[in-house]
Amino acid sequence: MKNLSAFLALFLSVASALASPQGGFRVVKEIPVPGTGSWDYLTVDEAARRLYVSHETQVEVLDVDTGAVVGKIPNTPGVHGIAVAPESGRGFTSNGRANTATIFDLKTLKVLGQVKTGEKPDAIIYDPATRRVFAFNGDGKSATAIDAQDGKVAGTVNLGGGPEFAAADGAGFVYNNLEEESELVKIDARKLNVVGHWPLAPCQTPSSMAMDRSNRRLFIGCRSHVMAVVNADDGHVITTLPIGDHVDATAFDPETRLIFNSNGDGTVTVIQQDSPDKYHVVESVKTRPRAKTMALDPKTHRLFLSTNVGGSFTILVVGRE
Numbered sequence: 359m360k361n362l363s364a365f366l367a368l369f370l371s372v373a374s375a376l377a378s379p380q381g382g383f384r385v386v387k388e389i390p391v392p393g394t395g396s397w398d399y400l401t402v403d404e405a406a407r408r409l410y411v412s413h414e415t416q417v418e419v420l421d422v423d424t425g426a427v428v429g430k431i432p433n434t435p436g437v438h439g440i441a442v443a444p445e446s447g448r449g450f451t452s453n454g455r456a457n458t459a460t461i462f463d464l465k466t467l468k469v470l471g472q473v474k475t476g477e478k479p480d481a482i483i484y485d486p487a488t489r490r491v492f493a494f495n496g497d498g499k500s501a502t503a504i505d506a507q508d509g510k511v512a513g514t515v516n517l518g519g520g521p522e523f524a525a526a527d528g529a530g531f532v533y534n535n536l537e538e539e540s541e542l543v544k545i546d547a548r549k550l551n552v553v554g555h556w557p558l559a560p561c562q563t564p565s566s567m568a569m570d571r572s573n574r575r576l577f578i579g580c581r582s583h584v585m586a587v588v589n590a591d592d593g594h595v596i597t598t599l600p601i602g603d604h605v606d607a608t609a610f611d612p613e614t615r616l617i618f619n620s621n622g623d624g625t626v627t628v629i630q631q632d633s634p635d636k637y638h639v640v641e642s643v644k645t646r647p648r649a650k651t652m653a654l655d656p657k658t659h660r661l662f663l664s665t666n667v668g669g670s671f672t673i674l675v676v677g678r679e
Contacts (some may be wrong), residue, residue: 381641383628383636387675388427389450391418394671397664398556399481399607400437403449406464409442409653409662410449411673417451419467420673422655429467432468434460439482441491443506450491450504452479453471459493459622460503473509475502481534485526488547492532494521501534501638502548503666513550525576526596527571527590533576535564540594542578556593566608568617575633578621579605585629587637596635601627606650611659616640620652628678649674 377391377644395414402409402422409420410431417431417440429431436455442464451460457477461470476498484491490512491504498522501605503512519536521543526532531553534544540562558564558578566579569590576588584598603620609618615631626643649665661676 359491375576381628382642383626383641383676384678385643385645385674386660386677386679387425388419388667389673389675390667391420391427391671394666394669397651397671399651400635400662400664400673401440401442402653402655402662403442403444403464404622404656409655409673410442410611411662411664412437412440412451413664413671418634422658423661425673425675428638429460430458431467431469432459433469433615436478438621441482441484443484443489443491443668445486445489446506446508448506450482450484450493450506452482452493454478454480454496457495458503470507473504473511476500476514481521481523483526483532485528485530485532485547486531487530488524489527490547492524492526492547493535494524496520501532501545503547507522510632514544515550515552517545517552518555519543522565524565525566527569528571531590533567533569533590535578536569537563537565539579540564541574542588544590544593554593556588558586558588558595560584564607566619568608570610570612570631570634572612575631575634577608577610577617579611581605583628585617585619588636589659597637599627599637599639601629604650607652609652609654609661611654611656613656614659618652618654618661620645620650620661622648622650624649625665626652626661643676645674645676 476495479499522535524534561580563581604622649663
């Protein structure tokens with residue numbers, strides 16, 4: 359019986375190790391995209407198999423599976439982010455130099471109109487609970503809420519600081535980083551008011567954010583070289599883990615329980631969620647310098663990053679193959 363118990367313990371340990379996602383990520387493909395200029399956020403529309411890539415004055419639209427360019431959203435000066443609202447069949451871009459959001463049709467990519475935002479909109483996300491799009495205005499220190507169905511402004515939320523990236527919990531609350539204040543803001547997406555201001559120490563200069571909705575955990579990339587794990591209900595910083603320099607995007611894969619932080623130093627820090635309150639660093643993946651913005655395709659578990667390679671705008675694909 360003693361030998362059997364030992365054997366079972368060893369079997370379970372090996373099985374657990376095999377079942378746990380491991381490292382081995384690398385750049386598996388580079389996709390050159392015509393044109394030059396700056397870039398910022400990328401967004402994957404998993405259902406439509408499209409990748410939206412901001413590219414200074416337009417949004418490039420690629421087929422997620424083949425990498426082929428299938429279209430573009432033009433006339434988006436200073437574009438930062440792209441939000442997809444599948445229930446309304448619409449997409450939205452944040453145009454930092456025009457103080458507007460462009461509305462476009464998700465099927466045809468045809469531009470449907472423009473809506474005014476606050477000053478210098480940057481991050482933009484869709485909240486499925488309220489079916490509203492939130493554009494976060496960097497210089498306006500506010501968020502503009504837009505009804506995804508009719509494209510009208512539902513209201514403006516004063517944030518009390520300059521916002522960075524955000525996440526929606528799917529239950530009617532939206533979270534946002536205040537970068538200079540090193541704070542997390544909780545927004546009631548229905549009432550359009552701030553219901554919580556939480557300090558993020560020891561995290562400083564929070565830049566990126568992703569969320570594990572099922573466990574109510576926020577993952578916040580900080581320019582102080584750590585990722586903070588935060589309880590979304592009370593704002594408590596549970597733990598921090600080391601990441602690379604100049605993080606600008608964080609993504610969470612709910613199937614593998616992996617968290618990815620893309621850093622401007624040319625790395626992606628991969629972190630494993632062992633439990634809601636326990637985490638460990640898996641590996642640091644070498645990418646390219648300035649490849650600090652990122653999107654995750656949950657279907658293939660691949661990452662897409664924008665950067666400049668040899669003077670050409672390029673999308674990096676990171677995976678395990």
